[in-house]
Amino acid sequence: MSKDKPARWRQLYTGEPYTAALEWYRRNGLYNGLVPDAEDPRQQRLEAAVLAALARPSAMPAPPRLRKPLLALAGATPDVDALTLRPASQHLPHLLASLLPARTAHGVSGVPGLRARLSRRTGQLTLGRIHDDAVIGIRATQQEAEAALRQAKDLVKEASLEPLWDSDHMTGAIVKTCGSSFFKQLSTYPRSSVIPRAARRACP
Incomplete structure (x- = not known):
């Protein structure tokens, strides 16, 4: 079998x-x-x-063609225990705003516990849950990723929702989400380590 045919088949499946x-x-x-x-x-x-x-359907305001965030993807690169999403660059902010958790009037939108991690060394943007090694990669340059994360936060705020993934909102969001268990943990850690460590235990 020529190498061309399997590659064409994979391209049809993945959009790569x-x-x-x-x-x-x-x-x-x-x-x-x-x-x-x-x-x-x-x-x-x-x-x-x-x-x-x-x-x-996304909780974020979006053009009709992006009412489902899946439509923001141009393709994906699946591998054994690895997945990289390939969003159209102009739709990356909407994709992140739809996947990262935000408080709504009826609960939480997106994927609870999901966080975005941008490596300063490699520039790689990944999504993963708190204290979990599993990650999903996002195909984007470091500059695109940094801009998209800022724009995603703006989209969430414009929709009158509260982002639950960024440090500016993390304290209040955890208190509202976790209730009294957070306060019990709060007193057991030094001030500098309260949010990351207490959050993991109060909101597994």
């Missing part, structure tokens, strides 16, 4: 550029199939939660 599909096939072959599944249960749960959120 042909060059990315061909590079993946040359590196991995068909040992795990053209579109491998996650084997780690934590990665499975994270991918399922993110994809379910992408399929739901």
Whole structure:
């Protein structure tokens, strides 16, 4: 079988550029199939939660074609226990605002516990839950990611929602979300470590 045909098939499944599909096939072959599944249960749960959120109507104001955040994706790069989403760059802020958790009048939108992590060393943007090693990559440059995270926060505020992922809102959001358990934890940690450590225990 020529290398061209499997790469074309993978491209049809994933929406990747042909060059990315061909590079993946040359590196991995068909040992795990053209579109491998996650084997780690934590990665499975994270991918399922993110994809379910992408399929739901967004709580953010959006053009009709983006009422479901899934439509903001140009493609994806699945691998064994790894998934990278490829959003259209102009839609990245809306995608992040729809996936990252925000307080609404009826509960929480997005994926509870999800956080965005931008590596200062590599510039890689990933999404993962608090105290969980499973992550989903987001295809974007560091500059695009930094701008999109700021714009995502603005979109959430414009929708009269409260972001639950950023440090500016984290204290008040955790108090509202976790109730008295947060205050019990609050007194057990030094001031400098209250938010990250108490939040993990009060809101697993």
